[in-house]
Amino acid sequence: MSPVRLPDPEQLAERIRRGERAAVASGLNLLDNKLDEARQGAARLLAALAGEHGLSAGHLIGITGPPGAGKSSLLAAMIRKWRQSERTVGVLAVDPSSRPEAGGGALLGDRIRIKNTAHDEGLFIRSLANRSQLGGVASEVWPMSWLMLACFDIVVIETVGVGQTEIDIAEIGDTVCYVAQPASGDTIQYLKSGIIEIPDIFAVNKADLGAPARKTAGELTRASSRQDRRADWDYPVCLVSANDHSGIQPLLAHVDRHRRFLIDGGLFDELRARHQRAWVVRLLKDEFGTFGLGLLGGAAGVDAWLQARPSNQFAGYVQLRKHILSKFLSANHQSSLTTKEHVNEQAIV
Numbered sequence: 212m213s214p215v216r217l218p219d220p221e222q223l224a225e226r227i228r229r230g231e232r233a234a235v236a237s238g239l240n241l242l243d244n245k246l247d248e249a250r251q252g253a254a255r256l257l258a259a260l261a262g263e264h265g266l267s268a269g270h271l272i273g274i275t276g277p278p279g280a281g282k283s284s285l286l287a288a289m290i291r292k293w294r295q296s297e298r299t300v301g302v303l304a305v306d307p308s309s310r311p312e313a314g315g316g317a318l319l320g321d322r323i324r325i326k327n328t329a330h331d332e333g334l335f336i337r338s339l340a341n342r343s344q345l346g347g348v349a350s351e352v353w354p355m356s357w358l359m360l361a362c363f364d365i366v367v368i369e370t371v372g373v374g375q376t377e378i379d380i381a382e383i384g385d386t387v388c389y390v391a392q393p394a395s396g397d398t399i400q401y402l403k404s405g406i407i408e409i410p411d412i413f414a415v416n417k418a419d420l421g422a423p424a425r426k427t428a429g430e431l432t433r434a435s436s437r438q439d440r441r442a443d444w445d446y447p448v449c450l451v452s453a454n455d456h457s458g459i460q461p462l463l464a465h466v467d468r469h470r471r472f473l474i475d476g477g478l479f480d481e482l483r484a485r486h487q488r489a490w491v492v493r494l495l496k497d498e499f500g501t502f503g504l505g506l507l508g509g510a511a512g513v514d515a516w517l518q519a520r521p522s523n524q525f526a527g528y529v530q531l532r533k534h535i536l537s538k539f540l541s542a543n544h545q546s547s548l549t550t551k552e553h554v555n556e557q558a559i560v
């Protein structure tokens with residue numbers, strides 16, 4: 212078998228930052244590649260994209276909710292407005308594997324009536340049709356969304372589901388928008404029982420149906436106000452219709468306002484850093500198991516070590532990976548990562 216040719220991560224990062232679509236596609240493929248040498252390249256790519264200042268640009272938005280609530284339709288309506296105001300948009304459509312016929316990005320493309328999104332340089336849609344893992348969002352969705360942040364103003368992840376998926380999306384996105392289905396008591400039950408956390412924004416779609424949508428919006432407002440919530444954010448409940456486009460502009464205003472709220476409150480960078488640390492822990496665990504993670508003092512050890520570092524968690528990830536690998540190789544499982552000296556502090560190779 213001929214060796215796999217992988218792109219040079221640092222050069223690729225440069226091209227992605229310039230917004231070259233081919234580079235974005237190739238970068239996403241690299242992050243999605245499970246081969247050993249690709250993992251190293253993926254880590255370097257992320258480290259290069261994050262640079263000294265971390266990934267602090269853009270707005271990462273999670274759109275989630277039950278099947279058929281109208282997430283894709285609503286997203287298409289939102290994208291149209293964003294593009295009208297010249298904002299660039301990247302989308303990761305994580306559609307359920309059980310419904311391959313829906314086609315994820317293809318479906319969304321149809322909704323936007325752009326058969327081939329290559330015609331719009333400012334819109335990039337990647338379908339991850341089979342990545343909605345039972346019990347959560349697949350690990351690669353995290354870095355893929357961060358890669359997109361390096362070149363698009365707005366990055367949206369559409370996922371279907373409640374429960375773990377909803378929790379995962381809250382661990383990726385800056386802002387979580389939950390699309391609720393009118394006349395469905397499910398969401399309210401989930402909220403009341405604490406299965407889902409309160410999203411930053413509720414969008415009750417299909418407002419064109421009238422009374423059922425209004426009733427659901429009222430119930431959601433009451434149910435969400437009972438829960439523990441941040442005193443300083445108002446958790447808006449919006450009535451929207453992807454069909455007649457009513458309420459879309461106010462919804463987008465809330466989305467923007469939430470990002471402003473995070474920045475003004477000094478919460479934004481901390482949120483991103485926390486999400487990135489959570490992903491590093493998860494990825495190391497995926498790759499090396501509890502035992503491998505244990506070599507670094509477990510999840511808490513890794514988290515503490517990353518927290519002590521500058522904003523580029525991905526450079527830390529590269530080092531931690533190498534550290535575990537060298538420990539595996541030397542079969543020296545004695546030390547745990549309690550001090551920085553245990554880790555090779557050399558530049559990323």
Ligand SMILES: Nc1nc2c(ncn2[C@@H]2O[C@H](COP(=O)(O)OP(=O)(O)OP(=O)(O)O)[C@@H](O)[C@H]2O)c(=O)[nH]1
Binds near residue numbers: 277285310420453455
């Ligand atoms: N009446 C009405 N129907 C809508 C609206 N938005 C979406 N729908 C319909 O609801 C159905 C589901 O829409 P989708 O956009 O595919 O919903 P989704 O949440 O993305 O579905 P999954 O990705 O399969 O979970 C479709 O038949 C849409 O035509 C709306 O605003 N009003």
Ligand SMILES: [Mg+2]
Binds near residue numbers: 282283284306369
């Ligand atoms: Mg959909």
